[in-house]
Amino acid sequence: MTVTPNRTAEAKAILHNNDRGGYTVPTADLYPYQWNWDSLFSALGWAVFDIKRAWTEIETLFKAQWPSGMVPHIVFWSDSASYFPGPDVWQTSGIAPATSSGISQPPVAATIVRRLAEIDRLPPRALYEAIDRWHRWWHRARDPEGRGVIAISHPWESGRDNLPDWDAPLSQMEVTATGHYRRRDLDHVDAAMRPHQADYDRYLALIDYGASNGWDDAAVSRHSPFWVADPGVTAVLLRAERDLIWLGEALGFDTAAIERRVDRLESGFEQFWHDKAGTYCSFDLRTGQHAQAGTSASFLAPYAGIDQHTDQLIEELGTWSLACTYLVPSFDPRHGDFEALRYWRGPVWCMVNYMIAVGLQELGAHDWAERLKSDTAALIAANGMPESFDPNTGGPVGGKLFTWTAALWLAWAGGSASDANFSGLTASTDH
Numbered sequence: 370m371t372v373t374p375n376r377t378a379e380a381k382a383i384l385h386n387n388d389r390g391g392y393t394v395p396t397a398d399l400y401p402y403q404w405n406w407d408s409l410f411s412a413l414g415w416a417v418f419d420i421k422r423a424w425t426e427i428e429t430l431f432k433a434q435w436p437s438g439m440v441p442h443i444v445f446w447s448d449s450a451s452y453f454p455g456p457d458v459w460q461t462s463g464i465a466p467a468t469s470s471g472i473s474q475p476p477v478a479a480t481i482v483r484r485l486a487e488i489d490r491l492p493p494r495a496l497y498e499a500i501d502r503w504h505r506w507w508h509r510a511r512d513p514e515g516r517g518v519i520a521i522s523h524p525w526e527s528g529r530d531n532l533p534d535w536d537a538p539l540s541q542m543e544v545t546a547t548g549h550y551r552r553r554d555l556d557h558v559d560a561a562m563r564p565h566q567a568d569y570d571r572y573l574a575l576i577d578y579g580a581s582n583g584w585d586d587a588a589v590s591r592h593s594p595f596w597v598a599d600p601g602v603t604a605v606l607l608r609a610e611r612d613l614i615w616l617g618e619a620l621g622f623d624t625a626a627i628e629r630r631v632d633r634l635e636s637g638f639e640q641f642w643h644d645k646a647g648t649y650c651s652f653d654l655r656t657g658q659h660a661q662a663g664t665s666a667s668f669l670a671p672y673a674g675i676d677q678h679t680d681q682l683i684e685e686l687g688t689w690s691l692a693c694t695y696l697v698p699s700f701d702p703r704h705g706d707f708e709a710l711r712y713w714r715g716p717v718w719c720m721v722n723y724m725i726a727v728g729l730q731e732l733g734a735h736d737w738a739e740r741l742k743s744d745t746a747a748l749i750a751a752n753g754m755p756e757s758f759d760p761n762t763g764g765p766v767g768g769k770l771f772t773w774t775a776a777l778w779l780a781w782a783g784g785s786a787s788d789a790n791f792s793g794l795t796a797s798t799d800h
């Protein structure tokens with residue numbers, strides 16, 4: 370007799386097991402701390418069965434907000450020997466209120482807080498103001514020229530660490546001190562699923578650069594050896610700004626300044642369009658050079674409310690769907706740099722699928738939104754909740770028992786309603 374796994378019970382157990390008291394680690398060992406967007410996505414999962422715990426997750430993250438407004442990508446609330454690079458490498462003490470990394474991650478907070486507000490209550494005014502400070506930091510620190518595109522100062526800031534997009538910009542860097550550290554990721558995950566050593570050398574050199582400049586935003590924007598405009602972070606911020614306006618209006622704040630930021634990002638977004646690739650691509654702000662192919666973030670334009678090229682994007686998605694079994698691979702599956710197993714060079718990530726589906730649904734592409742939801746559901750139903758999935762075989766990739774995969778099952782893919790926006794999410798508690 371075959372026993373059908375109860376994925377919903379499994380997903381709740383994953384959240385409980387990854388709960389470290391007020392924050393949820395992405396997965397034990399590989400990522401033993403609070404990661405910014407992982408944590409925010411976990412709140413969507415918690416909200417399905419414990420809305421108070423969902424709010425706590427977000428409040429814990431914002432306790433680590435820097436005076437500049439930056440919300441770090443990792444908060445080291447406790448010690449762990451299973452991860453590298455730890456606090457001694459980042460050297461943020463004296464700057465950060467809690468021990469943390471010195472870079473950020475895609476700002477999904479306002480969007481997730483809006484969802485929680487829709488099912489529960491409005492956030493405290495202080496949380497709204499903290500998110501607004503974070504958004505203003507992105508504009509000031511990562512778009513100091515006001516071009517309407519957001520830069521990342523480290524591949525990890527995109528959340529999509531080893532995307533082929535970063536290869537050319539990273540190859541410009543001079544890296545002298547290599548191999549002076551021991552990676553810990555390879556203790557937990559097959560090397561074929563992780564970035565190459567040459568990438569790590571550059572990740573570490575960029576941390577050294579930031580640390581030796583005291584994480585000064587002006588120094589980073591003027592001289593960081595890596596400074597690339599990313600459609601992923603820009604799309605996430607643009608949507609988050611719209612959601613912040615919604616929250617601000619509901620709380621009685623003046624949102625005129627946010628409207629101006631939205632206008633700037635809306636008109637800036639077209640700079641990502643790359644005619645030759647026929648899609649939105651990142652570009653190196655030092656050289657002006659666009660990346661050569663699309664990534665899953667190219668399909669986030671609808672999520673950001675950008676509709677200039679919707680027909681072309683949908684056609685592109687159709688072409689991708691013929692080149693792999695499960696949508697949406699993190700990188701163009703027809704391109705020579707595509708690798709089905711290597712982290713962000715191919716695998717399918719559930720929370721990216723969710724964001725793309727929300728945007729497609731809102732722009733009326735219901736069939737494609739439904740396809741992404743059913744692909745995600747099929748991947749989880751067959752393989753449980755790993756970090757990501759092989760777009761060809763559907764097999765599990767990366768870390769196991771992964772928080773955001775579990776959260777997106779609970780909040781979206783495992784739901785039965787057809788609304789791609791937020792099926793499955795109703796307020797309840799089951800302490």
Ligand code: DGY
Nearest residue numbers: 442453454525530554
């Ligand atoms: C890692 O260490 O691989 C993380 O993705 C960095 O954020």
